[in-house]
Amino acid sequence: MTVEPEAAIDQINAVFGKHPGHRALHAKGAFYQGTFTATPAAAKLSKALHLQGDPVPIRVRWSNGGGNPTVPDTATDVRGMAVSFRLPDGTATDLLGQTSPEFPLRSVEEFLALVRAAAKPYKIPFFLARHPHTFGAFVANAKAKAIVPPFSYAEVVYYPVHAYSWTAADGTQSWVRYKLTPQQGERPAGEFKGKDRLREEIAARLTAGPVRFTLEVQVAGAGDDPDDPTTSWGTEFFDAGTLEITGLDPEREQNGEIVVFDPTRVVDGVGLSKDPILLYRAGAYTSSVNRRV
Numbered sequence: 001m002t003v004e005p006e007a008a009i010d011q012i013n014a015v016f017g018k019h020p021g022h023r024a025l026h027a028k029g030a031f032y033q034g035t036f037t038a039t040p041a042a043a044k045l046s047k048a049l050h051l052q053g054d055p056v057p058i059r060v061r062w063s064n065g066g067g068n069p070t071v072p073d074t075a076t077d078v079r080g081m082a083v084s085f086r087l088p089d090g091t092a093t094d095l096l097g098q099t100s101p102e103f104p105l106r107s108v109e110e111f112l113a114l115v116r117a118a119a120k121p122y123k124i125p126f127f128l129a130r131h132p133h134t135f136g137a138f139v140a141n142a143k144a145k146a147i148v149p150p151f152s153y154a155e156v157v158y159y160p161v162h163a164y165s166w167t168a169a170d171g172t173q174s175w176v177r178y179k180l181t182p183q184q185g186e187r188p189a190g191e192f193k194g195k196d197r198l199r200e201e202i203a204a205r206l207t208a209g210p211v212r213f214t215l216e217v218q219v220a221g222a223g224d225d226p227d228d229p230t231t232s233w234g235t236e237f238f239d240a241g242t243l244e245i246t247g248l249d250p251e252r253e254q255n256g257e258i259v260v261f262d263p264t265r266v267v268d269g270v271g272l273s274k275d276p277i278l279l280y281r282a283g284a285y286t287s288s289v290n291r292r293v
């Protein structure tokens with residue numbers, strides 16, 4: 001039986017310590033604002049309101065992966081980019097990406113075992129010995145420098161991992177996966193070496209102009225299983241739109257406001273797969289949120 005979400009958060013808290021008011025994972029991060037504009041190619045495949053081509057507001061949070069809110073930005077770790085698309089009808093849908101291109105974990109228990117091992121890197125070989133099917137993904141993620149501290153949150157690719165369905169206006173359904181790919185931007189002047197250097201670098205970069213990412217999308221090919229996040233799809237990615245991050249959003253989560261990015265929050269035109277890891281995450285995030293209220 002799968003571990004209950006409350007017990008999963010207990011296990012994560014046991015690794016990083018309890019930090020009241022902070023997320024159990026991705027505890028260190030900050031909020032940004034901007035817009036998303038979809039391409040006609042996206043509008044053709046989904047009737048969702050944020051994919052029709054008119055710019056919609058977005059909320060973004062860039063983060064370090066672990067549960068320690070004071071970790072230095074020089075730490076070896078995955079980074080996160082969470083995006084909430086705010087639709088004109090008042091609804092929202094979220095995408096949560098991490099810097100690991102491959103997700104080899106078949107169960108929540110394996111995810112928790114990796115969280116424990118990653119916090120004490122000498123345990124990684126034991127993890128690999130016990131979970132040999134994850135070895136290929138470890139190599140791919142190492143090649144992609146998934147846990148190497150980046151120069152900037154704006155210079156790394158983020159992978160939301162799970163598949164979602166897109167339903168077009170004529171009812172046609174496609175299974176899609178995403179990639180958030182940075183567009184070439186100017187590095188800001190200055191030295192960014194301190195413990196909050198990622199946050200400082202992105203703030204300096206944003207004073208010179210917006211930071212842009214392409215939302216890349218691939219459609220499942222014949223035989224690709226949308227319910228299995230551990231397999232790669234061989235199909236080409238296409239440009240589904242541009243995220244333009246225009247500035248900081250310092251008021252977000254002030255004065256008691258709680259912001260939750262939830263990978264299962266979808267809107268008309270976007271649907272969930274039966275991927276058990278995806279479906280489990282909603283409960284785990286709720287348990288984490290309840291502890292930071």
Ligand code: HEM
Pocket residue numbers: 008009022023024025026029061062063080081082096097098103107108111159160161259260261277280281284285288289292
């Ligand atoms: C069983 C698998 C997973 C569990 C149990 C888990 C657990 C968590 C928890 C507890 C949080 C804090 C939630 C909050 O307090 O708002 C979190 C945040 C986050 N997770 Fe996961 N996670 C899982 C898989 C993933 C995957 C596969 C990705 C991306 C590919 C991901 C990306 C993120 C990101 C980006 C955040 C930060 C969201 C923010 O900035 O508010 N997680 N995760």
